[in-house]
Amino acid sequence: MPQQVPRLLAVFAIAAAGLLLARGVLIPDTFGDLGHYRAAAVDSIAARPVKYAGRQVCGACHVDVEAQQVAGNHRGVSCEVCHAPAAWHASDPMSGKPAINRKRDLCVVCHAFNPSRPTGFPQIDSLVHNPRLPCIGCHTPHAPVPPETPRECGACHGGIARQKAVSPHANLECTTCHDAPQAHRDNPRAHRPTKPAERAFCGACHAGMAPEGPIPQIALESHGQPNLCWQCHYPHYPETSR
Amino acid sequence: MQGYIYPNEYELQWSLLIVLYPYITGLVAGAFILASLERVFNVREVQPTYRLALLTALAFLLVAPLPLQAHLGHPERSYEIFMTPNKQSAMAMFGFVYAWYLMVVLLLEIWFDYRRDMVRWAREARGWRRWLYYGLTLGATDVSERAVAFDESAGRWITIIGIPSAFLLHGYVGFIFGSIKANPWWSSVLMPVVFLFSATVSGIALVLVLYMLSSMFRWRPINMACLEKLSQFLFYALVVDFSLEALDFIHRLYEAEESIEILAQMVESRLFLSLIVLQLLFGTLIPLVLLGAFSPGLRKGGFIRASAELKQLVFLTSAVLIQIGIFSIRWNVVIGGQLFSKSLRGLTVYKVELLGIEGLATTLGLLILPFVILWVLVKILPPWPEEAPGPAPSP
Amino acid sequence: MTDQGLDRRAFVGDLVAACLAAGGPVLLGAIRMAEGQAPAGAGAGYDPADHYYGMGIDVAKCIGCARCVAACKAENDVPPGPHHFNTWIERYVLRAGGEVDVDSPNGGLDGFPPLEGVGDILRTFFVPKLCNHCANPPCVQVCPVGATFITPDGVVLVDDQYCIGCRYCIQACPYGARYMHPEKHVAGKCTFCYHRLVKGLVPACVEVCPTGARVFGEVEKQPTPLARFLRFNDIQVLKPNLNTKPKAYYANLDGEVR
Numbered sequence: 001m002p003q004q005v006p007r008l009l010a011v012f013a014i015a016a017a018g019l020l021l022a023r024g025v026l027i028p029d030t031f032g033d034l035g036h037y038r039a040a041a042v043d044s045i046a047a048r049p050v051k052y053a054g055r056q057v058c059g060a061c062h063v064d065v066e067a068q069q070v071a072g073n074h075r076g077v078s079c080e081v082c083h084a085p086a087a088w089h090a091s092d093p094m095s096g097k098p099a100i101n102r103k104r105d106l107c108v109v110c111h112a113f114n115p116s117r118p119t120g121f122p123q124i125d126s127l128v129h130n131p132r133l134p135c136i137g138c139h140t141p142h143a144p145v146p147p148e149t150p151r152e153c154g155a156c157h158g159g160i161a162r163q164k165a166v167s168p169h170a171n172l173e174c175t176t177c178h179d180a181p182q183a184h185r186d187n188p189r190a191h192r193p194t195k196p197a198e199r200a201f202c203g204a205c206h207a208g209m210a211p212e213g214p215i216p217q218i219a220l221e222s223h224g225q226p227n228l229c230w231q232c233h234y235p236h237y238p239e240t241s242r
Numbered sequence: 243m244q245g246y247i248y249p250n251e252y253e254l255q256w257s258l259l260i261v262l263y264p265y266i267t268g269l270v271a272g273a274f275i276l277a278s279l280e281r282v283f284n285v286r287e288v289q290p291t292y293r294l295a296l297l298t299a300l301a302f303l304l305v306a307p308l309p310l311q312a313h314l315g316h317p318e319r320s321y322e323i324f325m326t327p328n329k330q331s332a333m334a335m336f337g338f339v340y341a342w343y344l345m346v347v348l349l350l351e352i353w354f355d356y357r358r359d360m361v362r363w364a365r366e367a368r369g370w371r372r373w374l375y376y377g378l379t380l381g382a383t384d385v386s387e388r389a390v391a392f393d394e395s396a397g398r399w400i401t402i403i404g405i406p407s408a409f410l411l412h413g414y415v416g417f418i419f420g421s422i423k424a425n426p427w428w429s430s431v432l433m434p435v436v437f438l439f440s441a442t443v444s445g446i447a448l449v450l451v452l453y454m455l456s457s458m459f460r461w462r463p464i465n466m467a468c469l470e471k472l473s474q475f476l477f478y479a480l481v482v483d484f485s486l487e488a489l490d491f492i493h494r495l496y497e498a499e500e501s502i503e504i505l506a507q508m509v510e511s512r513l514f515l516s517l518i519v520l521q522l523l524f525g526t527l528i529p530l531v532l533l534g535a536f537s538p539g540l541r542k543g544g545f546i547r548a549s550a551e552l553k554q555l556v557f558l559t560s561a562v563l564i565q566i567g568i569f570s571i572r573w574n575v576v577i578g579g580q581l582f583s584k585s586l587r588g589l590t591v592y593k594v595e596l597l598g599i600e601g602l603a604t605t606l607g608l609l610i611l612p613f614v615i616l617w618v619l620v621k622i623l624p625p626w627p628e629e630a631p632g633p634a635p636s637p
Numbered sequence: 638m639t640d641q642g643l644d645r646r647a648f649v650g651d652l653v654a655a656c657l658a659a660g661g662p663v664l665l666g667a668i669r670m671a672e673g674q675a676p677a678g679a680g681a682g683y684d685p686a687d688h689y690y691g692m693g694i695d696v697a698k699c700i701g702c703a704r705c706v707a708a709c710k711a712e713n714d715v716p717p718g719p720h721h722f723n724t725w726i727e728r729y730v731l732r733a734g735g736e737v738d739v740d741s742p743n744g745g746l747d748g749f750p751p752l753e754g755v756g757d758i759l760r761t762f763f764v765p766k767l768c769n770h771c772a773n774p775p776c777v778q779v780c781p782v783g784a785t786f787i788t789p790d791g792v793v794l795v796d797d798q799y800c801i802g803c804r805y806c807i808q809a810c811p812y813g814a815r816y817m818h819p820e821k822h823v824a825g826k827c828t829f830c831y832h833r834l835v836k837g838l839v840p841a842c843v844e845v846c847p848t849g850a851r852v853f854g855e856v857e858k859q860p861t862p863l864a865r866f867l868r869f870n871d872i873q874v875l876k877p878n879l880n881t882k883p884k885a886y887y888a889n890l891d892g893e894v895r
Binding site: 246247248249250251252253255256310313314315316317319320322323325326327328330331332333334336418421422423424425579580583584585586587 | 719720721722725727737738739740741743744766775778779780781782783784799800801802803804805807808809810811812813814815816817821822823879895
Binding site: 028031034035036037038041042043044045046047048049050051052054055074076077078080081084085109110112114115116117118121162163166167237239 | 676677678679697698699700701702703704708711712713728729730733748749752755756757758761762763783784785786787788789794796797798799828831832833835836838839841844845846847848849
């Protein structure tokens with residue numbers, strides 16, 4: 001055997017032995033127990049401190065508030081959304097009280113008007129809705145209701161009102177097209193407003209008037225049959241053909 | 243920033259250091275492939291560069307892990323790649339591919355090639371150099387014909403194993419990017435192949451530059467047959483590299499998948515300088531024309547008859563432009579892949595730091611370091627053909 | 638000859654001793670009892686084998702208040718500041734001409750700037766985003782050292798003590814859910830509040846959501862809110878073509894959401 005071979009083999013053997021020794025020393029004990037990872041990591045993550053106690057914990061002591069809340073409009077709102085994480089208080093109630101922000105800037109986080117919020121979510125325009133007054137002056141936070149029935153449709157249907165306001169239909173009242181009983185304002189889902197059910201309704205303005213007048217005219221018998229008008233045109237901001 | 247990026251995407255994850263790493267391993271792979279041309283494919287003309295190419299590969303290989311270490315959040319834990327590699331991860335293979343290539347391929351090949359000369363230098367030297375050379379021989383001082391023939395044969399086999407190993411060393415880097423389905427700029431079957439061929443191009447170009455510069459510094463004449471052969475291989479490699487990149491480009495435009503809009507915006511705005519100007523024009527098209535005209539690639543003696551001095555200038559210029567171009571490719575891949583959002587709706591910016599561990603200064607230092615190491619290696623193991631005859635030509 | 642023989646035997650003896658000394662720890666390390674164990678810190682009787690978690694998100698209920706983002710930052714010590722989030726809210730505005738604008742200023746924590754040109758809005762909505770805790774996670778696949786993993790109960794976690802900070806997992810996540818922690822220099826992401834799950838609590842974001850847009854529970858057939866959610870909604874996941882098998886299930890998800 002040439003002289004080179006045993007010497008090279010010795011070098012590689014030492015390197016391999018070194019690697020094996022290192023593996024025995026350096027690989028953590030729990031590695032591979034549950035998978036290709038250090039199982040002890042799961043334990044250390046599981047042992048992290050909890051900051052939010054959760055509604056059930058609050059309700060265990062604050063029974064009356066919880067009872068008020070589950071019956072009201074904020075039944076889905078967890079205590080700690082407004083009162084900040086309070087696990088520290090739950091584990092030692094005498095050590096202090098969780099903070100609460102009683103100013104307007106808390107409530108508007110959810111309730112300021114934003115067109116991207118889903119339709120039907122109660123929203124106000126903070127600039128005009130009792131400006132500068134604290135919300136809790138009129139609305140009890142644990143079971144909020146509007147202190148009086150809304151006067152304008154736009155109070156709840158803010159998105160529609162704002163779109164209509166910049167559309168050709170801006171000067172039409174909502175009640176021009178929709179019959180909205182007073183009961184709708186008090187119990188919206190139980191008493192729904194109506195929608196026009198015939199083409200002739202829109203035709204009252206959009207057919208049979210002077211063609212050169214301000215209102216666009218169409219031939220009612222043929223235009224867009226057999227659809228109802230609002231099946232193609234969004235009434236609150238109507239599209240027009242090119 | 244323009245358009246929309248996910249909030250967590252604001253910070254680029256892989257910086258200039260990660261651009262540097264594939265560039266360096268590319269040079270290693272390319273230089274080795276050039277050396278193997280002589281050894282395995284008997285391309286006699288490039289024999290003067292054989293040992294220089296090996297030492298260049300070694301110098302760059304030693305520096306290769308440094309940008310990675312500098313980039314890691316916890317470099318002190320980097321040993322974990324050897325201890326608990328995740329077999330599903332391409333990056334985990336780095337440790338083993340690197341170790342294999344360094345120990346089994348490069349160091350062994352250099353050792354076998356130089357052993358006879360190291361024995362001779364050990365006998366001729368005095369003082370600490372004598373012990374250095376003796377140590378390097380590992381005590382295998384038999385220089386009989388049989389022992390030297392064994393060196394020859396072993397070196398040849400190692401080179402044969404070394405070629406796919408070099409492909410693996412750089413190809414896996416391409417796979418690291420190419421296998422990320424989350425990133426449409428990276429995710430491509432061609433990525434490992436493009437990386438590999440651009441590595442070959444950069445390695446040959448580097449050895450060409452080093453051969454010319456070292457000859458000039460040593461006041462030795464440049465062997466024009468060697469230089470022309472190098473330029474010929476450089477030309478062929480560049481043609482293949484360009485074809486692969488053109489294929490990727492055409493394929494992307496043709497399929498016009500969802501990501502095409504944001505990627506086109508990115509190329510036109512963020513990557514215009516580095517991709518269109520540096521990579522394409524200066525790094526590929528101009529060298530293609532120069533090498534096509536002056537190297538023996540297309541026609542023996544070159545299309546344009548020129549003096550040796552002019553050819554040397556043209557080849558040197560082409561090789562330098564190619565280096566810039568290949569570095570730009572790495573930049574465009576690594577940084578480009580992070581300049582657009584995975585939401586496909588926005589672009590962000592990368593501001594290179596000047597100082598700091600991931601900054602320009604560190605990068606320049608890491609680029610200079612291999613040349614320093616090469617200088618030391620050249621002093622210890624002179625690769626020049628005149629001073630120590632290289633391996634006998636294979637039968 | 639005899640001296641050489643003695644030398645050889647002594648050498649072999651030394652070699653065997655060295656191998657045992659080295660092999661000892663290797664053997665000890667190789668003997669492992671692989672069994673599922675309840676994590677320390679768990680409530681009494683928590684068995685990971687009983688659970689496989691997922692989250693449901695109803696886009697139609699999200700009001701974009703970002704209380705979930707705030708709660709997550711408080712519960713999990715997420716780095717403050719606009720560039721690191723475990724969860725965030727995106728606002729989509731689709732206009733009549735076909736343009737789509739998306740924004741997420743500070744993840745939604747500062748509210749969203751008012752929209753211009755309300756008239757030509759076609760659809761607009763908020764989408765909560767978070768780590769999808771994929772059943773086929775690309776981030777786990779690419780981690781070179783096994784520092785990120787999916788637990789038997791379906792939660793993808795990061796081992797802070799083992800992560801080397803290579804950032805490969807952050808690159809591999811198609812959803813932008815991961816980030817590099819600026820102080821710990823390891824990867825960070827949503828943990829489904831694992832430390833709460835083992836005590837029978839829900840994640841902080843689910844706890845605080847005022848409209849019930851986030852729903853949490855078991856993916857497999859068990860009586861949790863997620864079961865009803867999956868039954869009564871048309872469900873989408875993000876980037877299904879990548880086959881990551883996400884476990885964040887979206888109801889009423891618009892096709893423009895990426």
